[in-house]
Amino acid sequence: MDISLGVARKVKMADSAPTLENLPKVDADLKSELEKFKPELMKKASTQEKSILPTAEDVAAEKTQQAILKGVEGFDTNNLKHTETQEKVVLPDKEVIESEKVQQNLMEGIQTFDTAKLKQTETQEKNPLPTKEVIDQEKSV
16 A cells, blocks of 8 residues: 555656755855856857768778678588698708708707816906096096
8 A cells, every 4th residue: 555655656746847845955155156157258169079970981891891791601611512632742852951950960069068178268358448547647638
């Protein structure tokens, strides 16, 4: 019984216009500012359309692309003929085999190199940087 009364009240309120008591209250400061508002004081603004419609060429290109996709999707594979693939084995030349052997020997030599056979060396500077005194002497000259 309560549910039917609530529904009836909602329908009655929806049909009638809201009364002054049912309207939301507006702050007095905001109300005075809204009354003083003058639309002619607003800046003029130009509107630009952001969503540009496709051209006729774009539509035609999309239609052809869709037609191609439909043709591929609806292709009947029963129309294809059976074929046998013949694989040809191409052997490398003598020169290719020799160059591969040289590369392989080089890589093997690098991997098996013994660093213990290297001699100990000391680095000597051939072109030392000048000292502060030498730089001061050249500046004074």
